[in-house]
Amino acid sequence: MVQIAVLGYGTVGSGVVEVIEKNKDMVNKKSAQELNVKYILDLREFPGDPYADRVIHDFDRILEDPEVTILCETMGGVGAAYQFTKAALERGKSVCTSNKELVAKHGPELLKIAKAHSCNYLFEASVGGGIPIIRPLNYSLTAEKIEAVTGILNGTTNYILTKMEKEGADFDTVLKEAQEKGYAERNPEADVEGYDACRKVAILSSLMMGKNVNSEHIFTEGITRIAADDFCYMNALGKSIKLLAMSRAIDEDSALTMVAPFVIDKQHPLAMVNDVYNAVFVTGNMLGDSMYYGRGAGKLPTASAVVSDVVDCARHPGRVIMCFWDEEEVKLLDVAESERSFFVRVKDCPAGSGRLNELFGSGDLIRLPGRSADVGYITPVIKEKDFLSSYEKLGDTALGRIRIFS
Amino acid sequence: MVQIAVLGYGTVGSGVVEVIEKNKDMVNKKSAQELNVKYILDLREFPGDPYADRVIHDFDRILEDPEVTILCETMGGVGAAYQFTKAALERGKSVCTSNKELVAKHGPELLKIAKAHSCNYLFEASVGGGIPIIRPLNYSLTAEKIEAVTGILNGTTNYILTKMEKEGADFDTVLKEAQEKGYAERNPEADVEGYDACRKVAILSSLMMGKNVNSEHIFTEGITRIAADDFCYMNALGKSIKLLAMSRAIDEDSALTMVAPFVIDKQHPLAMVNDVYNAVFVTGNMLGDSMYYGRGAGKLPTASAVVSDVVDCARHPGRVIMCFWDEEEVKLLDVAESERSFFVRVKDCPAGSGRLNELFGSGDLIRLPGRSADVGYITPVIKEKDFLSSYEKLGDTALGRIRIFS
Numbered sequence A, B: 001m002v003q004i005a006v007l008g009y010g011t012v013g014s015g016v017v018e019v020i021e022k023n024k025d026m027v028n029k030k031s032a033q034e035l036n037v038k039y040i041l042d043l044r045e046f047p048g049d050p051y052a053d054r055v056i057h058d059f060d061r062i063l064e065d066p067e068v069t070i071l072c073e074t075m076g077g078v079g080a081a082y083q084f085t086k087a088a089l090e091r092g093k094s095v096c097t098s099n100k101e102l103v104a105k106h107g108p109e110l111l112k113i114a115k116a117h118s119c120n121y122l123f124e125a126s127v128g129g130g131i132p133i134i135r136p137l138n139y140s141l142t143a144e145k146i147e148a149v150t151g152i153l154n155g156t157t158n159y160i161l162t163k164m165e166k167e168g169a170d171f172d173t174v175l176k177e178a179q180e181k182g183y184a185e186r187n188p189e190a191d192v193e194g195y196d197a198c199r200k201v202a203i204l205s206s207l208m209m210g211k212n213v214n215s216e217h218i219f220t221e222g223i224t225r226i227a228a229d230d231f232c233y234m235n236a237l238g239k240s241i242k243l244l245a246m247s248r249a250i251d252e253d254s255a256l257t258m259v260a261p262f263v264i265d266k267q268h269p270l271a272m273v274n275d276v277y278n279a280v281f282v283t284g285n286m287l288g289d290s291m292y293y294g295r296g297a298g299k300l301p302t303a304s305a306v307v308s309d310v311v312d313c314a315r316h317p318g319r320v321i322m323c324f325w326d327e328e329e330v331k332l333l334d335v336a337e338s339e340r341s342f343f344v345r346v347k348d349c350p351a352g353s354g355r356l357n358e359l360f361g362s363g364d365l366i367r368l369p370g371r372s373a374d375v376g377y378i379t380p381v382i383k384e385k386d387f388l389s390s391y392e393k394l395g396d397t398a399l400g401r402i403r404i405f406s
Helices: A011-022 A024-031 A059-064 A080-090 A100-116 A134-140 A155-167 A171-181 A195-209 A228-237 A299-315 A354-360 A384-393 B011-022 B024-031 B059-064 B080-090 B100-116 B134-140 B155-167 B171-181 B195-209 B228-237 B299-315 B354-360 B384-393
Strands: A002-007 A035-041 A068-073 A094-097 A146-152 A239-249 A254-265 A277-284 A288-295 A342-347 A364-366 A374-378 A398-404 B002-007 B035-041 B068-073 B094-097 B146-152 B239-249 B254-265 B277-284 B288-295 B342-347 B364-366 B374-378 B398-404
Touching: A002 A011, A002 A059, A011 A024, A011 A035, A011 A299, A024 A035, A024 A299, A035 A059, A035 A299, A059 A080, A068 A080, A068 A299, A080 A094, A080 A100, A094 A100, A094 A299, A100 A195, A134 A195, A134 B134, A134 B299, A146 A195, A155 A171, A155 A228, A155 A239, A155 A277, A195 A239, A195 A254, A228 A239, A228 A342, A228 A364, A228 A374, A228 A398, A299 B134, A342 A354, A342 A384, A354 A384, A384 A398, B002 B011, B002 B059, B011 B024, B011 B035, B011 B299, B024 B035, B024 B299, B035 B059, B035 B299, B059 B080, B068 B080, B068 B299, B080 B094, B080 B100, B094 B100, B094 B299, B100 B195, B134 B195, B146 B195, B155 B171, B155 B228, B155 B239, B155 B277, B195 B239, B195 B254, B228 B239, B228 B342, B228 B364, B228 B374, B228 B398, B342 B354, B342 B384, B354 B384, B384 B398
Parallel strands: A002 A035, A002 A068, A068 A094, A254 A398, B002 B035, B002 B068, B068 B094, B254 B398
Antiparallel strands: A146 A239, A146 A277, A239 A254, A277 A288, A288 B288, A342 A374, A342 A398, A364 A374, B146 B239, B146 B277, B239 B254, B277 B288, B342 B374, B342 B398, B364 B374
16 A cells, blocks of 8 residues: 655645546556555645545645655645655655646756655656656657657647637637636736746756756747737648747757747648647657647646656655756757748838848748738748847838747 | 667668667666677678677577577567567566567567566557557556547558548559558558558557457458548548547457548548658547657667667566556457448439438438539448448449548
């Protein structure tokens, strides 16, 4: 019998208890022993809840109970969650978490503590809730040099962009609708500004590099400036717009890592990832391209990922499950120095593409039948900083610009 | 230092040696020790090959060498490969294989022998070469009851169907072209008749059920009867045709498992899997839908998967890596009793849908502008055996029928 404590009885925490109960047969078979939730730590009481008798308010009871060997940290935040995780690992108790913020901020430190105390800090649920991606990166692609990871890592923004594309609606309208449906938070900043995707790509690219990618240094741009008018051009061009979180290894010590909306060809597998689904596209030097697709969030998918980590811990008592994520910092390339094409939308100018070609080099003008207020333009491949200084010169004729993924 | 023997120095075998050499740093780091290819077993000599000095012709030298602890079986077939694998496992030497035929035929027996001798029989490369799917099913989705797996598991047929769809070409023309390009064998039967996909889905559904799905009992239909004309209707309907290998758990002991071409909605993630790519779509009771996509074959992707198994063995000396696949047989449901809709193409009849509705119940007639030789028809959901007996009554007005995936 393995005794477990769940820290935080919110959405994911209650999901963890539910998965362990509902899939008991499977979970116990795969763990090769019985799992039991002994404590649930929460500030609140849950009268009437079938697990009300397990709810406690004092973390030390968990820490001091030698029977408890695995903790599920589903509290979130980097305050108490960090203290509790550290204290547990220092006692040799493994911790399985869905807390991407904590993993992104203190991952390598907590992994080091776990290793020193022959226990594990596992975080499958921290990226792409229902997509097994951490374990494939750690244990499956072991014969690969991973060259790049590109993900759609935030369900809220993907839902918004999918709706804008399909319905021709504006960002604000769709955001409001998403908030009403519970797909977006009342304060949507972490999602729509790309911060959530940024933390997740920090974790993925740290695993890709085997060294630490600091999320605070990742170039991050959200989707608030994407307009319904942009999608008119995309539909005509057979393209889509997705918030991509990407990291490309340059050499052993440096990477180009960024989060931003990108124009992507509809033939690309990532373009078919719609609504609240997430996906991670991985390029290896031997395997070539592979992709992992599934639900990025949600109570049960995320809880199932946490429990899969618990099963892994239960199967490896006293053994450290490998994870290569050193504290050494990865050097992040300056995005301003990177090169790509851009889609630009400008107020229609009778001069045609003359002025645009003058600014950006020789690109392609796109006039859509029936539209006179604006024209689209695709620049040649150009250094980002050069693009931005030219784009500024367009002044108030500039209506929007989106990077093109290639 | 871990000493390895490679059995069979063909495409995959030489790929294994190449991956171990090219990604040496990564492979040795993840194995936590150095891997060395000590022997290469082959009937041929390879003068001039950089590994010519490792080539031997006598399997017993490998068997008798206590230094060799891991074998890569990349010979194929179920004769010598079976004998060698069995003998190695009985000596406690782990075997990593790309041989789907052998895994499908003797998987549970070989796993049992491995377990009894505290070593491992691993087969990540046997399904979807470059897609990590065996390991996710075994170790990642451990908190899930997997309800269904649906795969595009054969690259040759997927290439042919993609070409037929995009170019409007006929099966025979595309097959010939695929043979010229080396994407199809001179004798293409194993691919185009669905036998290859059948073996792979036998492996996946055995892992899903934890019991043995006998590939010889799986209903299997190939793609040879799919016509260019069918795709005219598909394009008009926003559908595609894919050779799907699927297994749905009915209860703990029985499953509906089959391989056949299916009409699939273009919005479905499997519909975007084109050319030689493969994918496996997995439905779990907590995670919901997830999908794994990548190269289904090819020297280096397949070899990379074999080497990932070698790394796993190297990290677990003397330990059995869990795999639930008992010898007990899964009861396979009679496909004739299963229910679904069908797409039917018939010679145009002036009576319209009257005769068709009479035979199949109330379905939808599809007339395409500019076509007079045939009409399409979609039946309501109907038991397969009832459909087939009605379809037979169409006599020589019947031009084709394809199951519809839902």
